[in-house]
Amino acid sequence: MTGTADAAHRDSDQRQDEFTWGHEALGARFAVAADGTLRLVRLARPGDERPADPAAALPLVELTALGHGSGWSGPRFTGTAFGSRLAHRTHSRGRRDGWEWLTVELHDRDSGLTAFAELTSPAGLPVLRSRVRLRNDGPEPLVVQSVSSLLLGGLPAPDALDVHRARNDWLAECRWSTEPLRASVADINTDVHEHDSRAALVLTGRGSWPTDGHLAMGALTERQGGRAWVWQVESPAGWRWDLGERAHGSYLALNGPTDAEHQWRVRLDPGEEFTTVPGALALGPDLDAAMGALTSYRRAIRRPHPDHTALPVVFNDYMNTLMGDPTTAKLLPLIDAAADAGAEYFCIDSGWYDDDTRGWWDSVGTWQPSPRRFPDGGIQAVLDRIRERGMVPGLWLEPEVVGVRSPVAAELPAEAFFQRDGVRLTEQGRHQLDLRHPAARAHLDKTVDRIVGDWGVGYLKLDYNIVVDPGTQAPGDLAPGAGLLGHAHAYLDWLSGVLDRHPGLVVENCASGGMRMDGATLAVAQLQSTSDQQDPLRYPPIAAAAPTAVPPEQGAVWAYPQPGFDDDLISWTLGGALLGRIHLSGHLNRMADHQLALVRDAVEVYKSIRGDLARALPFWPLGLPGWTDEWLALGLRVPGDVVTYLSVWRRGGPSGLRLPVRHLAGGAARADVLHPCAARADQAVWDGEALTVNVPGTPGVLLVRLTSEA
Known part of the structure; x- marks a missing residue:
């Protein structure tokens, strides 16, 4: 967000007991508690008039620092000493570039610390984004061990809530599960003990793969009340969120890295500042609506780029094809076949630089062909x-x-690499560059400017296949987690600089598939690899769930048809990618004419609908997909609800299924089967309330377009 505030004003320095802030899609109410701390008492969509309990609200900022511990909190990120002392001093608000913003200034007299809670929300969306800027206005240094990005208390009691979280493992990304919040936060009868529970459901991401293990997001749904909350922590390194019980309600705390989980600490000398990673929270009447609001928000915060609306078809030679062994002889026929199939970009994957008989894994770094x-x-x-x-x-x-055998390892100074206790780190035969060092950045600038500027390459797949945990401790780093976060931000700054110099370049973010599927990186890169999964039967649950983490037009889904596949399996692997960013692969040059025709037909279907995908919002008629579900479904809802797309996969079970499409229920609609080309029209029928599909064989897939006729 840039520009000058067009409606900015500063409220009176005199303390006010209560004030409101927001816009037509989101309302917030703040109140000053008896201890002087400011609390977010209520955050809701218009029309939600359910009463708020001020006693359940949390201080706007919680943090821990050496010499300033916690209160009654246990593993929870609430009840800190600073949280109870940071008093409201003033606040200002305004509108800038279509965003409402509010900055609240809090101050601790004991230490002199000033905290600025910076809240923003895109007009028209029920989404709150928050980060906290700390400034040491005291006379002594302060070592900060953790600081919240976003806190919200006053949520319904754990008995009324289900929590949703997503395992995110290599080859098995975006695996959502649901459980009652009460399963993790036991009812201890807080009235008897006169204290809140110490229990909390805590989720963390560690190391240089921020989404290895879990996505940096989660969700709550109210079982009977018709409300949903979905959040993400926009950290390119460590993160944490926790849910717990407070004053007979629930709370949510979003954090970047912390000392306890990530070996993260920062020292603030007098006058120095630190700003947290942002956290974002989307509201909705149900999970689909909240996910849709978060999708729109992700589009609003990302770097503008023509690729987000053009959605060109990419062929990549790696998956189930050359697998890192490209040569001129192997590539030329693939290039011709990919062009004949309708591809618009052709990416040569790993191995193009490999001229070493001992293998390239531990010798990379010069990036010469x-x-x-x-x-x-x-x-x-x-x-x-x-x-x-x-x-x-x-x-x-x-x-x-x-690579440890690369000449670059000796050419660059030791300080240009990750290190601990003065020792350069080695992971799987590789060293890790520290992009905060000018020599490391200059090396990569020279590399990319040669490849893009001199060679005319217009697409870079930027991969990352090692993980460093907890980080690096260069001179000036108080702890390795702080070094890692500093490098991660420097990497994104470097990537932004590359795109500034080469505005037409398209960048795909990959880290062994989806191990860096975080909001901070997605705001800079144009595409996101969703997986390295090579089994076409196991990819659909990843493809169907990917829009929870990445907008459809950014989520690269592999489609790797092979000449040895029968026609149904060819249609299956192609159909699974049509509501994302289709990434073709496979030995197309070895296919029979009728097989290549199936590929061309699918690509043409994709090109006919991709203009809608860039605006559409996801929904899941069968709920979020399970890893072993026999039926899977992903919907995309185009604004205006005239056109809706549904991808439906059958891996087992009965051949017929009825799919609810609630936003079209009660109206007339035409159902057209777009893929596969051999499907019959009667395989998808709209009855006024739901879509009935029939998929006779397994594996089987349908892409259906519903056009409202109201």
Whole structure:
């Protein structure tokens, strides 16, 4: 957000007991408690008039620091000493570039610490974004161990809530599960003990793969009340969220890295500042609506780029195809076949630089093409062939790593790499660059400017296949978690600089699939790899759930048809990608004509609907997909509700299924089966309330377009 506030004003420095803030889609009420702390008493959508309990509200900011501990909190991130002392001093508000903003200034007299809670919300969306800026206005240094990004108390009691969280593992991303919040936060009879429970449901992400283990997000749904809350922590490194019980209600706390979980600490000398990673919270009447609001918010915070509306078809030679072994002889026929199938970008994946008989894994870093792999005309001849066939050339790159056998490992200064206790870190035969160091950044700038500027490459797949935990401790880093967060922010700043210099470049974010599927990185990169999953039967639950984490137009889903597949399996692997960013692969050059025709038909369908995908909001008629579900369904709802798309997968069970589509219920609609091309019209029938589909074989897939005729 940039620009000058067009409606800014500063409220009186005299303390007010209560004030409101928000816009047409979101309302917030704040109150000053008896101890002087400011609390967010109520956050709701218009029309939600349920009463709020001020006693259940939390201080606007909680933090811990050496010498300033916690109160009655246990593993919870509430009840800190600072939280009870940071008194409301003043606040200001305004509107800037379509965003409402509110900055609240809090001050602790004991230490001199000033905290600025910076709240923003895009007009028209029920989403709150929050971060906290700390400034040490005291006379002594302060070592901060944790600080909240967003806190919300006064939620319904745990008995009324279900919590949703997503396992996110290599080859098994976006696996959501649901359980009652009470299963983690036991009812201890707080009235008898005159204290809140110490229990909390705590989830964390660690290391340089921020979404390894879990997505950096979660959700709550009210079982009977018709409300849902979905959140994300926008950290490119460590994060934490916790849910607990307070004053007969529930609370939510969002944090970046902490000392306890991530070995993160920062020292603030007098006058120094630190700003947390943002946290975002979306509200809705149900889970689908809240997920939709978060999708719109993600579109609002990301870096503008033509790719977000053009959605070109990408062919990548890796998955189930060349698998890191590209050569001129292998690539040229693939390039021709990909162009014939309708691809618009062709990305040469890993291995193009490999000229080492001992293998490239621990020798990467110079990023020069292999003469052995490209003997006639070098890699330029291959890139030229891609352009001659009307496609934009792309290359795979793993910029942050340098192999231990690479000459770059000796050429760059030791301070340009991750280190602990003065020892350069090594992980799987690689060193990790620290992008805060100018030599590391200069090395990568030179590399990318050569590949993009000199070679004319228009697409970079930026991968990252090692994980460093807890981080690095360069001179000036108080703890390795702080070094890791500093590098992660420097990496995103470097990537933004690359895109500033090369505005037409398209960047795909990949970390062994979806191990960096975080909101901070998604706000900079144009595409996000959703998985490395090579089994076409196991990809659908990932593809169906991916829009929980990434807008559909950014979520790259592999479609790797093979000449050895029967027609149904070819249609299956293609159909699973049509409501995301289709990433073609497979030995298309070895296919029979009728097989290649199936690929062309699917690509043409994708091109006919991609303009809608860039605006559509996801929903899940069968609920969030389970890893072993026999039926899976993903819907995309185009604004205005005239057009709705449904992808339906059958892996088992009865051949017929009735799918509720609530926003169209009670109206007339036309159902058109767009994929596969051999499907019959009667395989998808709208009856005025729901869509009945029939998929006779397994595995089977349908892409259906519902057009409202109201």
